Amino acid sequence: MKVLITGGGGFLGQKLARKLGGEPLIGDRVISAMTLADIVEPADIAAPFPVRRIAGDISDPAAVADMFADVPDVIFHLAAIVSADAEENFDKGMAVNLFGTYHILEAARAQKTTPILVYASSCAVHGGEAPEPVTDGVELNPQTSYGTQKAIGEKLVQDYSRKGFVDGRGLRLPTVSIRPGKANKAASSFMSSIFRDTLQGQVANCPVGRDYAVWHTAPRTVVRNLVHAAELDGATFGFNRNITLSGRTDTIGEMIDAMTRVAGPKAEGRITWNHDPEIETIVKGWRGHFRAKKAARLGFVSDTSFEDSVRWFLEDDIVT
Ligand SMILES: NC(=O)c1ccc[n+]([C@@H]2O[C@H](COP(=O)([O-])OP(=O)(O)OC[C@H]3O[C@@H](n4cnc5c(N)ncnc54)[C@H](O)[C@@H]3O)[C@@H](O)[C@H]2O)c1
Numbered sequence: 390m391k392v393l394i395t396g397g398g399g400f401l402g403q404k405l406a407r408k409l410g411g412e413p414l415i416g417d418r419v420i421s422a423m424t425l426a427d428i429v430e431p432a433d434i435a436a437p438f439p440v441r442r443i444a445g446d447i448s449d450p451a452a453v454a455d456m457f458a459d460v461p462d463v464i465f466h467l468a469a470i471v472s473a474d475a476e477e478n479f480d481k482g483m484a485v486n487l488f489g490t491y492h493i494l495e496a497a498r499a500q501k502t503t504p505i506l507v508y509a510s511s512c513a514v515h516g517g518e519a520p521e522p523v524t525d526g527v528e529l530n531p532q533t534s535y536g537t538q539k540a541i542g543e544k545l546v547q548d549y550s551r552k553g554f555v556d557g558r559g560l561r562l563p564t565v566s567i568r569p570g571k572a573n574k575a576a577s578s579f580m581s582s583i584f585r586d587t588l589q590g591q592v593a594n595c596p597v598g599r600d601y602a603v604w605h606t607a608p609r610t611v612v613r614n615l616v617h618a619a620e621l622d623g624a625t626f627g628f629n630r631n632i633t634l635s636g637r638t639d640t641i642g643e644m645i646d647a648m649t650r651v652a653g654p655k656a657e658g659r660i661t662w663n664h665d666p667e668i669e670t671i672v673k674g675w676r677g678h679f680r681a682k683k684a685a686r687l688g689f690v691s692d693t694s695f696e697d698s699v700r701w702f703l704e705d706d707i708v709t
Contacts, residue, residue: 390418391459395447395493396467397425398432400568401509404612405465410436415463416620426456427468447489450496457496463505463619464555466493471575472513472671475535486538494545498554506546507618508559510631512604514540515561515676522678525633532674543631550630556623563604563636563679565611566644567698569706576671580605583641584648584699587656589707596665599642602677606636606691607698609705614689625687633681635691647695652703 392409396402406425413420413436423440425431430444441459445452447468468489475482490508497504513536514529529540539561546557568581579595580603586593606614614634626632639647645657685691692698 390415390420390462391422391424392420392463392465393424393426393456393459393461394465394467395426395456396469396509397442398427398429399467400570401565401608401611401615402427402465402467403432403434404608405467405615406431406434406436406440408612408616410434410440413437415616422459424456424459424461447492448484450492453492453496457500460500460502461504462502463507464493464497465507465509465615465619466490467509469509469539470535471573472511472533472535473576473578473668474574475538476533476576476671477574479534482534482538486535487541490538490542491545494549494555498549503553503556505619505623506549506555506557507615508542508546508557508631509615510539510543510559510561511536512561512563512633512636512679513675514543515679516674519676521676522680523633523676524680525683533671547628547630550623551628557630558618558621558623558626559631560614560618560634561632562611562634563606565608566603566605567702567706568608569702576668579668580641583660584644584656585702585706587659588648588652588699588703590659592659592661594661594663594665595641596663596668597641597672599640599645601641601672602638603641603644604636604638604675604677604679605644605695605698606634607701609701610635610690610692617689621687632683632687632689633679635681635684635689636679637692637695638678639695644695648699651696651699
């Protein structure tokens with residue numbers, strides 16, 4: 390089976406590619422080839438199958454056609470610009486997150502093979518006056534351009550699946566923490582930097598209070614769940630192919646306390662607490678409490694503690 394990962398040079402794209410390179414199976418089907426596509430050529434990964442790495446812009450249909458040259462059986466559509474970027478740059482968000490997703494769906498449709506398509510949506514499709522906890526079936530009520538673009542993508546995935554153009558599965562990812570590397574333009578970036586950077590001796594700012602509740606998941610868990618989404622029989626999702634993915638709720642304070650239990654008290658001392666009203670407006674529009682019953686029923690896994698996330702970050706991502 391052939392796999393395409395859009396956003397294959399990004400944080401989750403690279404982690405997913407490395408996982409599949411190490412365990413080249415989706416269910417009982419062996420991976421025979423992989424394409425990693427991103428706006429710049431993605432880094433190589435170790436794999437027992439050929440890996441094609443291409444630079445291309447998903448807002449350009451010709452570039453997308455090139456990404457699909459190998460006729461993939463499974464597409465992980467992860468390419469997107471993140472929340473604060475899409476908020477600052479409305480046209481870019483529309484071009485990449487909305488029309489880019491449309492181009493991916495059209496290229497998959499043009500194959501006439503009904504490929505499996507796993508779509509990375511976001512819990513940012515929920516917000517505002519949603520009941521808490523947010524349960525399956527609650528109306529999408531995005532409070533940002535990013536959330537709106539993701540919500541429209543979900544509906545397209547659902548309709549292209551209904552038509553038999555793709556076998557889609559949309560996952561509303563919780564905030565993934567701890568994200569390695571540098572801070573990005575996601576409004577949620579601080580939800581990683583206050584752990585990642587302080588654990589590595591640097592200062593990081595927290596723009597919200599300790600009582601802010603975060604719906605989150607660890608990179609290891611979300612990669613496992615992305616693979617699981619591709620393994621399931623699409624029919625088990627029912628008519629609505631989009632689900633709230635499993636996660637857990639902790640306040641920022643509880644997450645900091647978990648970091649302290651794993652790594653000692655020094656890191657917390659490196660957090661500054663300068664309020665940022667712009668970031669706060671975006672993140673307070675999100676919901677922090679969800680009940681992802683359908684995901685649990687379909688066998689998606691949950692994190693059991695933030696301590697695990699801290700340990701896994703230290704094991705997987707700290708370069709010593
Ligand atoms: N990480 C999270 O906390 C989180 C939470 C919810 C949803 N998501 C979604 O999961 C997916 C992966 O997230 P991530 O954290 O790995 O983000 P990321 O920014 O690390 O990866 C996204 C990749 O998409 C690429 N990209 C952007 N514009 C592109 C374009 N025009 N053409 C081709 N590639 C382009 C970027 O270069 C980047 O490498 C995204 O769709 C994101 O919206 C992530």
